[in-house]
Amino acid sequence: NAGVTQTPKFRILKIGQSMTLQCTQDMNHNYMYWYRQDPGMGLKLIYYSVGAGITDKGEVPNGYNVSRSTTEDFPLRLELAAPSQTSVYFCASNNGGISTDTQYFGPGTRLTVL
Amino acid sequence: RKEVEQDPGPFNVPEGATVAFNCTYSNSASQSFFWYRQDCRKEPKLLMSVYSSGNEDGRFTAQLNRASQYISLLIRDSKLSDSATYLCVVSANFGNEKLTFGTGTRLTIIP
Numbered sequence: 001n002a003g004v005t006q007t008p009k010f011r012i013l014k015i016g017q018s019m020t021l022q023c024t025q026d027m028n029h030n031y032m033y034w035y036r037q038d039p040g041m042g043l044k045l046i047y048y049s050v051g052a053g054i055t056d057k058g059e060v061p062n063g064y065n066v067s068r069s070t071t072e073d074f075p076l077r078l079e080l081a082a083p084s085q086t087s088v089y090f091c092a093s094n095n096g097g098i099s100t101d102t103q104y105f106g107p108g109t110r111l112t113v114l
Numbered sequence: 115r116k117e118v119e120q121d122p123g124p125f126n127v128p129e130g131a132t133v134a135f136n137c138t139y140s141n142s143a144s145q146s147f148f149w150y151r152q153d154c155r156k157e158p159k160l161l162m163s164v165y166s167s168g169n170e171d172g173r174f175t176a177q178l179n180r181a182s183q184y185i186s187l188l189i190r191d192s193k194l195s196d197s198a199t200y201l202c203v204v205s206a207n208f209g210n211e212k213l214t215f216g217t218g219t220r221l222t223i224i225p
Contacts, residue, residue, distance in 0.1 A: 042118070042201070042215035043158070090157055102148055103213060105157035 004106035012112045013081040021076040023091030031096030032074040036087040081113045120216035135219045137202030138184045146205035149187050151198045197223045
């Protein structure tokens, strides 16, 4: 079990560029999440998904898009990168819903927008 | 008021000492509570869940006080490897799909 994997590990973008952060889990979890963590701050939920084909906004969704075409993958898209999106992005997954399973995190993607 | 509040520290504690952290939460309807550990430049990892009756895992003890809406973490006989940031995490429901994270308490164990 690889758990939750994320690519790339690091990326530098110029303002206005686009990119997709990849997230894959091999634990057959139904729920997946994207968070961002700014220095000295707690994790903030960007988007989450309760199953393939279903996504919903979290606390800070502006500037991001997601899709969930399979159980395993939950990519996060940045369309027009802005310096405010400089952050560390974590993907997570769990058996949400009626389970008390906590969330398991990937290693993160460090994104800098210049 | 923040949903989950923690003292950011840093706590600098000599090896072998006992250290305690507290965390308060604002949503009285919160259902699940956790302590996560986050090492520098790494992802958060679950340290332990927190139950109403309190629970212990080796040198770590977690307590929940619903009436006062706070959670505590006690680390006994601290080790150098305990140096990390400890995140207090609260869920509004049993499904744990909406976790709210505190900003973390930074702990450094000094030899």
